[in-house]
Amino acid sequence: MNNEDTTFPNQFVWGVATSAYQIEGACSENGKGMSVWDDFCLKENSICNGDSGTVACDHYHRFVDDVSAIRDLGSPAYRFSISWPRVIPDGIGDVNQPGLDYYDALVDELLAGQIEPWITLFHWDYPLALFQRGGWLNPESPRWFADYVGPVVDRLSDRVQNWITINEPQCFLKFGHADGIDAPGLTLDFQEQLLACHHTLLAHGLGVSAIREKAKKKPFIGWAPVADVKIPATDGNRDLAAARQATMSVCPESLWNNTWYNDPVFFGKYPEEGIQAYGQSVPKYSSKEMEIISAPIDFLGLNIYTGSHVSAVEPDGYRELTVPPGTPRTTTDWPVVEESLYWGPKFHWERYKTPIYITENGMANVDWIDMDGIVWDPQRIDYTKRHLLQLRRCIEEQIDVRGYFHWSLLDNFEWSKGFSKRFGLIYVDFQTQRRVMKQAAYWYKDVIASNGRSLRVDP
Numbered sequence: 503m504n505n506e507d508t509t510f511p512n513q514f515v516w517g518v519a520t521s522a523y524q525i526e527g528a529c530s531e532n533g534k535g536m537s538v539w540d541d542f543c544l545k546e547n548s549i550c551n552g553d554s555g556t557v558a559c560d561h562y563h564r565f566v567d568d569v570s571a572i573r574d575l576g577s578p579a580y581r582f583s584i585s586w587p588r589v590i591p592d593g594i595g596d597v598n599q600p601g602l603d604y605y606d607a608l609v610d611e612l613l614a615g616q617i618e619p620w621i622t623l624f625h626w627d628y629p630l631a632l633f634q635r636g637g638w639l640n641p642e643s644p645r646w647f648a649d650y651v652g653p654v655v656d657r658l659s660d661r662v663q664n665w666i667t668i669n670e671p672q673c674f675l676k677f678g679h680a681d682g683i684d685a686p687g688l689t690l691d692f693q694e695q696l697l698a699c700h701h702t703l704l705a706h707g708l709g710v711s712a713i714r715e716k717a718k719k720k721p722f723i724g725w726a727p728v729a730d731v732k733i734p735a736t737d738g739n740r741d742l743a744a745a746r747q748a749t750m751s752v753c754p755e756s757l758w759n760n761t762w763y764n765d766p767v768f769f770g771k772y773p774e775e776g777i778q779a780y781g782q783s784v785p786k787y788s789s790k791e792m793e794i795i796s797a798p799i800d801f802l803g804l805n806i807y808t809g810s811h812v813s814a815v816e817p818d819g820y821r822e823l824t825v826p827p828g829t830p831r832t833t834t835d836w837p838v839v840e841e842s843l844y845w846g847p848k849f850h851w852e853r854y855k856t857p858i859y860i861t862e863n864g865m866a867n868v869d870w871i872d873m874d875g876i877v878w879d880p881q882r883i884d885y886t887k888r889h890l891l892q893l894r895r896c897i898e899e900q901i902d903v904r905g906y907f908h909w910s911l912l913d914n915f916e917w918s919k920g921f922s923k924r925f926g927l928i929y930v931d932f933q934t935q936r937r938v939m940k941q942a943a944y945w946y947k948d949v950i951a952s953n954g955r956s957l958r959v960d961p
């Protein structure tokens with residue numbers, strides 16, 4: 503790797519990311535309806551330590567201060583999500599004006615601070631009322647989503663250009679609809695999982711059309727799946743081919759892959775390997791539906807936290823390697839595999855030829871306020887540095903990577919892990935809501951200000 507020049511292109515977008523349920527709190531204020539997460543948190547033993555997002559970071563009331571922290575960070579972009587039931591309490595029907603007013607004020611505050619808003623329209627907090635009507639299994643569900651997107655875009659698109667339809671469909675479908683460990687806690691059979699997935703893809707497609715229809719400013723539209731990244735075990739061509747094949751593969755009875763989601767969106771068809779692997783479980787669909795799903799989009803957001811190594815197996819297979827003992831791991835137990843930020847974008851760029859933004863990358867660390875008042879988080883600095891240097895390799899190879907959003911701005915409600923995992927650049931004391939910039943925040947500020955030059959590793 504060339505560590506001499508670590509600067510990123512001038513137009514490269516640096517940002518930080520959050521999602522509504524994880525930070526907002528105010529879960530029943532000003533007319534907000536319940537989401538499946540509000541409901542799931544009430545169930546005994548669903549969330550670590552019995553935590554919930556009822557208050558979370560109280561960002562709903564503190565957004566002005568939090569925006570000013572983003573400004574202090576020097577971050578030119580902020581990715582946040584809109585809570586569907588805050589805007590439409592029952593999921594469909596009447597719009598809750600105070601809900602929209604809130605996002606309107608947030609957008610104004612960001613723009614006043616010269617921070618570009620990047621809005622995610624769905625980051626898992628599905629309206630409970632719609633879940634009670636069948637949720638993602640209901641054939642009406644794609645339309646419900648588009649009908650929610652319309653008023654949001656209508657209200658905000660005179661100022662907002664960047665839209666992300668859906669965050670990590672793989673996660674909310676697998677963890678929430680197959681494994682039952684995330685809201686809404688379902689353990690559907692595989693056929694139903696694929697149906698919920700198909701409706702999610704249709705919702706994305708109808709959402710894209712709704713954005714284009716309502717947008718006042720020319721929209722820039724993408725979506726943000728997880729990228730499950732496989733890395734070649736050696737420099738050899740056979741391992742490289744094996745890693746590419748593994749990254750784009752589909753295994754039977756598992757929703758965890760890349761192509762079942764991205765191929766329909768970018769090619770208008772499910773991958774042949776998936777159709778074979780899933781067999782009878784694949785839902786019936788029409789060519790019209792595939793046309794809806796593949797409504798053209800402008801970018802591919804990738805959420806990448808880790809990866810795994812594979813090597814080739816004769817004659818044309820691959821094998822995933824076990825993680826060597828002692829490999830560094832984050833406190834969510836993910837191995838630190840920084841090459842994922844090179845191989846993930848590379849393989850996705852080769853296949854989809856669509857501009858890529860890293861919409862999430864970051865780590866949970868053991869952070870607390872030291873006796874000296876400072877939050878020392880050297881692992882987060884090292885993790886991010888390693889990953890950004892790998893991303894820089896993509897730039898050298900003309901892979902069209904255009905932005906990086908660090909997950910997350912704030913320590914927040916980490917889904918079923920509650921507040922036990924800290925992902926923020928800013929430490930949050932959940933008793934007092936006091937915020938403290940961690941050392942990684944100051945470090946990231948320098949990276950942004952120098953457009954990556956400060957990443958340079960001196961020999």
Ligand code: BGP
Binds near residue numbers: 521
């Ligand atoms: C992503 C979610 C984020 C955040 C993050 C944490 O899957 O989009 O909302 O929770 O995960 O990372 P990890 O997957 O390492 O727990």
